Amino acid sequence: MAFDGIVLSRVVEALNKRIATGRISKIYTISQNELLMNVRAHNKNQKLLVSIHPMYARVQLTDLNYPTPDSPNALTMLMRKHMDGAFIADIEQVGLDRILKLTLKGRNDFKDEVTYYAYIEIMGKYSNFILTYENNKIIECLKRVSPSESSRILQPGIIYEYPPLLEKKNPFVDFYTPTDQLVKTYAGFGKDLANEITHRMHLGMMFDTIMNDIKESDKLYIVHHNNKDYYHVLPLTNLSEDYEVYDLFEGLDVFYDKRDQKDRIKQQTNDLSRFIRNEYTKNVNKLKKLEMTLFDSQNSDDLRIKGDLLYASLHLIKKGMKEVTVDNYYDGTKMTIPLDERYDGKTNANRYYNKYQKAKNSLKVLQEQIDLTKEEINYFDRMMTLIENADYYDAMEMKEELENLGYLKKKMSKSIRKKKKHPHYQTLKTKDDVLFYVGKNNIQNDYVTFKKAKKTDYWFHVKDMPGSHVIVHSDNLDEYTIRLAAGVAAYYSKGKDSSSVPVNYTQVKTLKKPGGNKPGLVLLGHYKTIYIDPDSSVLKELEKVEER
Structure with missing residues (x-):
């Protein structure tokens, strides 16, 4: 731990x-x-x-x-x-x-x-x-413990007692001996610290020297190793020589911020992320079924042919027959046609014609349903990307959006809604004092693009994939600012783990909002494209001005 x-x-x-x-x-x-x-x-x-x-x-x-x-x-x-x-x-x-x-x-x-x-x-x-x-x-x-859960009861009215404490040595006072197993012998030691001290002693450092360094430390050292972050009050050099150093409480903020936010979003938005994933999966499965039905409808000529051949062979068909083999005058072969034994030949032929006509009429409806389902898939694909980078306020606005669109039942009171002047978009500043407005959900994207931005500001967004709208509050961009804004747009996108991600950029005055569509969509006029490798280090070059 x-x-x-x-x-x-x-x-x-x-x-x-x-x-x-x-x-x-x-x-x-x-x-x-x-x-x-x-x-x-x-x-x-x-x-x-x-x-x-x-x-x-x-x-x-x-x-x-x-x-x-x-x-x-x-x-x-x-x-x-x-x-x-x-x-x-x-x-x-x-x-x-x-x-x-x-x-x-x-x-x-x-x-x-x-x-x-x-x-x-x-x-x-x-x-x-x-x-x-x-x-x-x-x-x-904060967490009550009943007798059915543990022999150590924690309930109002009970006398508090410490949990069972193991008798161990104090590492700041007691000397180390070569037979000592650190975690079992010394109080306060976790596995990560024990491994680090063992590593340092193998390099020739003295136990009391290491403990003195710990006692004097007011820093936190964060190490990234095997796609996982570790920290302690001294560098964990046994994992990596590369580490980030912070003041103690600042380091804890950095380490736990995103982890806590994801858990808090899950708790306070009724597992919004899972709902979005389920909707995406549901529509993907629906699209597969619709496309299969469309394929069958497009290949329904076989039904008409069977109807034609049955009409031409009525003299061969009697009630009670389950099938009939007739001459197929379309290709000169024999065809065996299944029959409903309850009906005569004419009725069976009409049933095939009806199925053919129904399939033919359904083509237009099926195509409309497929188009709508694809829109739903694209929408929830955007939502899945945005929820990954969402903080609490971003997630709550996403929940409100889903409520407004009818996907979720509304629970927020009118009085709470009226308090909001505008979405909680993010504002960043470059070393040259150029402001970036970053939308972290569809509502924020619409706001920063069509309400906050000036016509001469520049708009950045990844090409052909979901992501944040990044507005650069300037009408004159240099290469550094372009690459920085493109880096932010690429990082807050579905392509954040890819390389050479295409990012489109243009002045806001060239954008149009499509009518009748869900929030977060724009129509592009003239634009340029830059290819960028997403990297979280781009955020370190920007100062967070305010989270609105």
């Missing part, structure tokens, strides 16, 4: 420097696994994030903007009742285990000073946030 006891020890030290004695002013339950607290400390507002996600559990200060519910739920109201206005009197780690204890000083309904404890357990799927009175009687848990 990346967030091991050693990482928590560095987090605790940083929290003590930043928010000890701070006052909690607001609490939000931003998902079923996350609490966000505003803390006023040292004349500065800071945000304390507590996550008990099974995969991403942690506690940290964050600079990210998290979406907060419009109205608090019952759990949030209870937490606010006891913690709002309380001061953080102490922040401590239980040994080197992944348990953080906050001592809070607040006041009850009678304005008497009271003490509360908040225990944050970072233990994978058993992670939890527990608020207790001074006598450790549990007030509430």
Whole structure:
């Protein structure tokens, strides 16, 4: 586990420097696994994030903007009742285990000073946030645990006790001996850290020197290895010599941001991504069936021929016959024609004519259905691409779009809709102070292209595949800006994992919006095309101005 006891020890030290004695002013339950607290400390507002996600559990200060519910739920109201206005009197780690204890000083309904404890357990799927009175009687848990689930019960009214703690050595105090197995011997060690320390000692470094480097670290090092990211408070050189270094909490923001967003989108939009994929798959299967039916209809002349031959051979047919073999005067061969034994020859012939006429009449309808189904496939293909790069606000707008188009049942109240002045598009700035407006869904794409952009601005979009509209707020582009804008358009597209992706660009005044179509589509006039290799590093050359 990346967030091991050693990482928590560095987090605790940083929290003590930043928010000890701070006052909690607001609490939000931003998902079923996350609490966000505003803390006023040292004349500065800071945000304390507590996550008990099974995969991403942690506690940290964050600079990210998290979406907060419009109205608090019952759990949030209870937490606010006891913690709002309380001061953080102490922040401590239980040994080197992944348990953080906050001592809070607040006041009850009678304005008497009271003490509360908040225990944050970072233990994978058993992670939890527990608020207790001074006598450790549990007030509430973010995740209740009943007797049927575990012998360790976590419910309101129960006395809180630590989970079973293993007796291990303190690596900052106890010396290393060659027989020591690091994870089993020392408290706070995860597998990643143990592998790194073993690697460094093989290179000749001393155990106490490495531990001293950890103790002095206030950084987070992120390493990309075998298509997976790892982090710790010292570089994991056993995985790679290439790493990115951040301040501790900034690094945690960088590492967990996208991971948390995907989980939050799934929770708060009722698994929108799965709905979009299912609609796409449903229409792909529907298209296959329609095309098979069209093929059969286009080859329906065989039905007419059978009707003609039956009429020419009525003297050979009697009721009760299941088939008849007749001369095929079209090609001079014999043909065996199945019959409905309930009818005579004339009725059987008419049945073949009716089937032929029905197939012939269905050609136009089938082609219309095929065209509509292809439009649906293209639409949900665009939606699948856009949801991959969506944050919470982008996803909520996509959900609203699906509601407006009738794919989903509307649940958002009118009062909430009226609060929105415009979509939450993204604004980026180049080193030359040129602004890029990036649409992250169909609604945003329409807005930045046809409402936000000036006629002389430039529009960028990948050719013949779904992606974001990128507007460059300038009427004069140099090669650097063109390649940068094309890189952004390619990265936020279905071709982000391809190479040499074609990107079209033109001035906004040459674009037209097709009437009666779904949002996000444009008609191009004159345009140019540039080929670009998508790379996430293009975003590092741009400053994020605001997320609207």
